[in-house]
Amino acid sequence: MARKEKSDKRRKQILRSAESIMSIKGVDATISEIASNAGVPSSNIYHYFKNKEDLMFSVVGDNIGDSLNELEEDLKGIREPMSQLGKFIWYLLNRADKETDVTQISLFQCRSKFSFWKHEAFEVHIRRYFEIIHRILEKGVSRGEFDEGLHIRVIRSMIGGSWGMGNLRLNIGESATPLVDDFDDLMDLIEALISPTPALPHKKQDKEKRILEAAEKVFGLKGYDDSTIQDVVKEAKVADSSAYWYFKNKEELLNSCFIKGFQRMDDSFDLSGPGGGEQSGQDNPLLIKLEKVLTNFYTIAVKQPDFSKILVLNGVYSRDFYKSKAYNLLRKLFDRMAGSLEEGKSNGSIRKEVNSRLFQNMVLGTFSQSVIRWHIVENASWHQVQYDVKKIVSYLLKMVRSPGDKKES
Numbered sequence: 001m002a003r004k005e006k007s008d009k010r011r012k013q014i015l016r017s018a019e020s021i022m023s024i025k026g027v028d029a030t031i032s033e034i035a036s037n038a039g040v041p042s043s044n045i046y047h048y049f050k051n052k053e054d055l056m057f058s059v060v061g062d063n064i065g066d067s068l069n070e071l072e073e074d075l076k077g078i079r080e081p082m083s084q085l086g087k088f089i090w091y092l093l094n095r096a097d098k099e100t101d102v103t104q105i106s107l108f109q110c111r112s113k114f115s116f117w118k119h120e121a122f123e124v125h126i127r128r129y130f131e132i133i134h135r136i137l138e139k140g141v142s143r144g145e146f147d148e149g150l151h152i153r154v155i156r157s158m159i160g161g162s163w164g165m166g167n168l169r170l171n172i173g174e175s176a177t178p179l180v181d182d183f184d185d186l187m188d189l190i191e192a193l194i195s196p197t198p199a200l201p202h203k204k205q206d207k208e209k210r211i212l213e214a215a216e217k218v219f220g221l222k223g224y225d226d227s228t229i230q231d232v233v234k235e236a237k238v239a240d241s242s243a244y245w246y247f248k249n250k251e252e253l254l255n256s257c258f259i260k261g262f263q264r265m266d267d268s269f270d271l272s273g274p275g276g277g278e279q280s281g282q283d284n285p286l287l288i289k290l291e292k293v294l295t296n297f298y299t300i301a302v303k304q305p306d307f308s309k310i311l312v313l314n315g316v317y318s319r320d321f322y323k324s325k326a327y328n329l330l331r332k333l334f335d336r337m338a339g340s341l342e343e344g345k346s347n348g349s350i351r352k353e354v355n356s357r358l359f360q361n362m363v364l365g366t367f368s369q370s371v372i373r374w375h376i377v378e379n380a381s382w383h384q385v386q387y388d389v390k391k392i393v394s395y396l397l398k399m400v401r402s403p404g405d406k407k408e409s
Contacts, residue, residue, distance in 0.1 A: 011048045012062075014038045019059045023101035026109045027052070053115065060106045061121025067095050068128055075132075078240075081140030083230060086187055086239030088132060089163065093179035093186075096167050107168055130156055137194070146194045159190060187239040195237070208246045210236045215257050220306025220375075224254060224314040251320070258315055258326030261300075261307045262333065284349045287397065290340045294396055297333070298367060298389040302382065305375050312368045334360045341400065354400045362399070366392055 017038035021029045031052055035042040049055040071091050078084045096103050110116045133156040140146035166182055169175045188207075214236035218227045229243050229250055236242075247253040301308040315321045315330075337360060344350025370388065374380040380388075 010040065010044070014040065014045055014048060014055070015059050015062055018055050019063075019101050019105065022056055022059065022109065023104045026105070027056070031055075053113070054119070056105060056109055057116055057119040057121040060102060060110050061119070061125040063099065063102045064121070064125040064129065067091075067099075068125065068132070072132070078230075080230065080234050081136050081143060081145055082191070082237070083233065083240045084136045085133075085140070085159075085190070086241060088136065089159070089186065089190070090180065090183050090239075090241055092163055093166075093183055096163075097178045097180055103167060103171060107164075107171055130160065133159060140194065144196065147196050150194060155194060158193065162186060162189070184239075184242060184245055187242065191237070191239070207236075207238060207242060211238060211243055211246060211253070212257055212260050215253050216261070216304070216306045216310060219254065219257070219310040219314065220308075224250075224310055229253070254310065254314055255321075255324050255326045257307065257310060258321070258324070259329060261304065261311065262326060262329035264304075286340060286344045286347065286349050287401065290337070290344070290400075291393060291397060293337055293340065294363065294393045295389065297363070298370075298392060301367070301371050301374060302385050302389065308367075308371045309375050312371045316364065316368045334364070337363070344400070344402075348402055350400050351402050359396075359400060363396065366396075 014034070018029070018034050021034055021037060029052070031045055032042050034055070035045050038045075045055065049058060071088065074091065075084050075087060078087055110121070116122060134152055137146060137150060137152045137155060141148055141150055141152070163179075163186070166175070166179055166186070170177075170179060184207075211232060215232045218231045218235050222231065227250075230240060232253065233240050233243050243253065247256060300311075315326070321327050338356045341350050341354060341356045341359065345352050345354070370392065374385050374388070
């Protein structure tokens with residue numbers, strides 16, 4: 001082993017020994033017991049450190065330096081400033097939860113000493129922590145994602161202070177939960193602090209709604225396969241981890257989009273209200289009801305083009321979709337449609353020959369092919385889609401009406 005490598009290894013050995021003893025005894029720890037625990041002569045410690053205080057400060061400084069090296073590597077793969085900031089803060093919270101010995105020394109043995117703030121531990125390592133925050137905030141401002149009037153030096157102190165105080169209160173017993181459990185709420189505050197416009201307070205369910213709305217838009221524009229969770233959280237203007245707070249992975253996020261979308265459909269399919277029969281000359285109440293169901297279903301492609309695209313590409317044409325809770329909700333909508341058909345057969349307004357299952361296939365198949373044409377192949381105008389929807393509904397009704405109930409469209 002080379003001399004320098006051996007020296008570095010011994011220095012690390014001493015630091016680990018000091019960390020374990022000083023976290024319990026603080027400044028009352030003696031050089032001799034640290035040396036004994038490290039398995040080196042006491043004189044060896046003075047070869048690396050000036051005195052006990054220098055050793056204690058170095059425990060904190062070296063630990064922070066190592067962690068920041070690791071963090072900087074992680075940040076290289078993240079482009080968006082808000083996501084970088086979220087990753088930075090989550091890393092610090094998680095590290096503090098795990099590195100409890102160093103946290104004790106830093107909070108209660110070092111920070112109260114004036115000399116600590118002049119020591120290399122602060123000047124080299126902790127300053128680097130502020131430089132990373134500074135760099136992220138500057139990048140966010142330059143890209144227009146953070147408020148252009150940010151006083152960055154003040155903001156970085158506020159961010160560092162909020163994390164530090166949370167850490168302190170945990171260590172004095174005023175908080176019983178790990179720091180990482182506070183991440184989402186902490187990011188809510190920070191987002192409100194640095195966003196370009198005053199951020200309104202959001203309930204947790206509002207954040208979930210924002211993520212789902214963003215997912216619909218992103219999946220619709222880029223396609224599910226070419227989209228990432230990072231694309232979604234950027235669109236939603238939330239931190240990376242927020243999505244994983246509500247959804248295990250991208251697949252669950254997609255299925256949740258379907259569920260929310262079908263719930264919106266269900267809310268709009270109030271079959272007790274007036275239908276659109278006047279548009280196609282219907283006067284039979286049941287046909288008016290069926291026309292309304294069909295019109296509402298196809299109008300999804302008009303009102304929610306992004307959702308309609310992911311419903312087709314990643315729902316209708318995905319094997320897994322048919323095993324999901326989302327499909328069960330869509331199934332209920334079509335069961336209601338089937339019920340209307342059967343009721344119509346009973347009262348004579350629907351042809352008895354109509355195969356309900358095949359009609360449902362026609363409805364969903366036409367929707368799927370039309371959405372692809374409208375929103376993927378041709379980029380059809382809103383007016384064109386509306387016009388086509390009216391025609392499709394009139395054709396579907398024509399298929400099932402009894403001869404005596406046929407009206408001129």
